[in-house]
Amino acid sequence: MELVNNKYQVDGVDVLSLIEKYGSPLYVYETARMKVQYEKFTNAFKGVKLKINFACKALTNINILKYFRQLGAGLDAVSIQEIQLSLKAGYKPKDIIFTPNCVSINEIKEAVDLGVRINIDNLSILEQFGHIYSKKIPVCIRINPHIMGGGHEKISTGHIDSKFGISVYQVPHLLRVIKANDMVVEGVHMHTGSDILDADVFLNGTEILMDVAKNFPDLEYIDFGSGFKVPYKPDDIQTDIDDLGNKLVKRFKDFCKEYGKNLTLMFEPGKFMVSESGYFFARVNVVKQTTATVFAGLDTGLNHLIRPMFYDAYHHIVNVSKPHANTRIYTVVGYICETDTFGWNRKLNEVTEGDILAFYNAGAYCFAMASNYNSRFRPAEVLIHEKKDYLIRHRETLEDLLKNQVEIEF
Ligand SMILES: *Cc1c(COP(=O)(O)O)cnc(C)c1O
Numbered sequence: 563m564e565l566v567n568n569k570y571q572v573d574g575v576d577v578l579s580l581i582e583k584y585g586s587p588l589y590v591y592e593t594a595r596m597k598v599q600y601e602k603f604t605n606a607f608k609g610v611k612l613k614i615n616f617a618c619k620a621l622t623n624i625n626i627l628k629y630f631r632q633l634g635a636g637l638d639a640v641s642i643q644e645i646q647l648s649l650k651a652g653y654k655p656k657d658i659i660f661t662p663n664c665v666s667i668n669e670i671k672e673a674v675d676l677g678v679r680i681n682i683d684n685l686s687i688l689e690q691f692g693h694i695y696s697k698k699i700p701v702c703i704r705i706n707p708h709i710m711g712g713g714h715e716k717i718s719t720g721h722i723d724s725k726f727g728i729s730v731y732q733v734p735h736l737l738r739v740i741k742a743n744d745m746v747v748e749g750v751h752m753h754t755g756s757d758i759l760d761a762d763v764f765l766n767g768t769e770i771l772m773d774v775a776k777n778f779p780d781l782e783y784i785d786f787g788s789g790f791k792v793p794y795k796p797d798d799i800q801t802d803i804d805d806l807g808n809k810l811v812k813r814f815k816d817f818c819k820e821y822g823k824n825l826t827l828m829f830e831p832g833k834f835m836v837s838e839s840g841y842f843f844a845r846v847n848v849v850k851q852t853t854a855t856v857f858a859g860l861d862t863g864l865n866h867l868i869r870p871m872f873y874d875a876y877h878h879i880v881n882v883s884k885p886h887a888n889t890r891i892y893t894v895v896g897y898i899c900e901t902d903t904f905g906w907n908r909k910l911n912e913v914t915e916g917d918i919l920a921f922y923n924a925g926a927y928c929f930a931m932a933s934n935y936n937s938r939f940r941p942a943e944v945l946i947h948e949k950k951d952y953l954i955r956h957r958e959t960l961e962d963l964l965k966n967q968v969e970i971e972f
Contacts (some may be wrong), residue, residue: 606807617832692743753787840925863896
């Protein structure tokens, strides 16, 4: 978002006129930023065979899936429904990797029938898979290297108590299962959770994974997952992707030489691709002064943006309506009937009722986690592409709330 002649714009489109046109609250995404992020990644990992799979659970609007397809990305899906959406968005089955956790063997069989790549993250399912398919369907194995990448405890997945992946300490047993069922392993994978701060911790994880990889002679790719941190606050640090790229490309090339084959280097970023491309706009319904605090109460709540209440996520907030007013301290809250705080003690340009506030970093895990709690409608979504705005999802209506309800007679 840029401030141009005292007005906030998203890729050249005036924010307040978007609100006038589509109403509030509103999610707005810009493709220009997605492209920048995608290219940052591809530039950082030049010199190896690279495949970037967009982890679509971050933002599953079909237009976003299509946009990433035409950028050249593959797709990382965590449910059969995400696979179905991706196929609808035009992805080839082999460009989709299914990386679920704790799903049934039946869901995995459905995914096999759709022709996508299968990533298995526990020995029980691996064994069942082996009994059914043996070497007919190659698999990827999700390893848990047990590293702590950083980030909030609720979003880290690589530590010893995590439910994700097959522990690196179980590799001997893993190898027995593979051998006993005559299975073909085409990839090894790790995903160590979100908000990786420390590139060296991540690189340690990659060493562990490459060490495991040596056990499998039929590999086509190594998938290093994701979890790259993006900035949330104006002067926040982020994963230095160029530095990571330099180091890992060099190491990966050496590994391939040793392994005797040019493997594909895979990643599956979600947040890195879309977090900063999205904004969430809401209107101030009430400014409420209590004894200790001034609250700005919005026409939205944790039903539309749950990350602050769910795992203490920080979303930077600005007053779009008054870019130059004096600043005051506000606690920004939602309209849901439980504690529903977006930000404590935020410095905002003076807020009056009717003003539009913007939340930054609203591209990843925001609309995707929205619900109908308090029987509210989910917001509309708008995409800015080449400086033009497109409605990509209607705001819901009462009909949507009632659609699957079955009324009985009393
Ligand atoms: C959620 C998820 C990702 C994406 O993580 P980000 O932190 O959004 O980049 C990647 N891989 C798997 C398997 C996931 O479940």
